[in-house]
Amino acid sequence: MSTELITMSAAQLAEKLAAREISSVEATQAHLNRIADVDGDIHAFLHVSEAALSTAASVDAARGGGAQLGPLAGVPVAIKDVLCTFDMPSTSGSKILEGYIPPYDATVVRKLREANLVPLGKTNMDEFAMGSSTEHSAYGPTKNPWDLERIPGGSGGGSAAAVSAFEAPLALGSDTGGSIRQPAAVTGSVGMKPTYGGVSRYGAIALASSLDQVGPVARSVLDAALLHDVIGGYDPHDATSLTDTWPSFAEAARAGRNGESLKGLRVGVVAELNGEGFQAGVRQRFDEAVALLAKAGAEIVEVAAPSFEYAISAYYLILPAEASSNLAKFDSVRFGLRVTPEGGGTVEEVMAATREAGFGPEVKRRIILGTYALSAGYYDAYYGSAQKVRTLIQRDFSAAFEKADVLVSPAAPTTAFRFGEKLDDPLAMYLNDITTIPANLAGVPGMGLPIGLAPEDGLPVGIQLMAPAREDARLYTVGAGLETLLEEQWGGSLLAQAPALGVER
Ligand code: GLN
16 A cells, blocks of 8 residues: 555545545655655655654544545655745855754645645755756765766756655746756656746745746646646746736646647647757657647648747856846855855855855856856847847747647657766756746746656656747647647556556556
């Protein structure tokens, strides 16, 4: 039973909890046991909650007392360490915030608690969400459950690894340039970056405010949708929050499972997000997935997005510029670490010593880049030009969405690479987000979901689906439709093929 408790989907777990076939304490204990068993190898968690079992017990008590609880009540969830939690350290993967416990919860965390989910702990990430491998975490990397010598993606490698190693049925991530979708792709999980403004960022430690979105990581499209339903919606604490009333994403996902929605769906293949530099097995699985959509009645169209070629260049000006400003608040006075030079020092010297000791090399690199791009003489040449490119990318999306209902591309150019392979080459690391960054620059929603294993290395490959802003529900419907077709081929979920890590199936 305990194996079943960790391998079943969040939707199944929720049903059994609602039917009182199992208790939240049992479900939570099974996941804590799993964490104790495998997290020494995986290192998905930076912190495991001491309150998980007592939270679970109070959910059980409420249910026992006849309270009407939400659809995911009693289901455990892991939380990326970029999100503030009042009862657990929140470090964003950085030494500068070591031991920092915020005085409040991020809105999404508050919503999890109000919906009676059970926070299991905080997951590892690249420092301040900068990276594609978790190798930039100040607390050491997370391993990919499919192959412990390989990266789990980044920056949200901890959340993706926790979900794919059955340490948590659900997790929260954040996606500024791909940090939900790319880790999902390389671990065989599902990740969704919502429409910009669809999910509150209040209490998410900001990387680049015009790009950041919080979103769900899960093992199925329906599970991601259920979590999105909990965390989404207007938040007066976030000035960029949309006031829209959103449809039920779970309903959208359930509607997709009969495959009807794929008939006549116009699927746009973005030529610029595939091709040179992409791994052969990634391209093969992607082409097969597109063929499967066509077989189910979708109309496949080629769309051109010529400005996407410049997306990475624009992103690596806009992101560092915003990050350098957001990270200025780590000044040794307000939060976390303070390092005083030997014999004392001025305020400036303490600040410099603290930032020198507290930030890792990638963070320093981006602060320097961003400060330079924003400096008076270069502002127009760099930041200004990048913003113009951003507009061109948004126009490419608008034109593409006239021809297609959803756009598709591989979710990442390669499968999981080995530790160290790209660590000393920032540009090679940056190229991992070539397919995911355009959606952040335009604010449109994007979903990554598994489409098979690459023949050459047996590692998971993901597809990315993108829709116009506010059409998140469409991605859940189409994603669930494609997932159903794939699972018919595989005879179950892709993760059922993962190396067992001691899980009996
Ligand atoms: N890998 C990208 C970066 O390093 C994406 C980061 C993210 O989405 N948080 O910036």
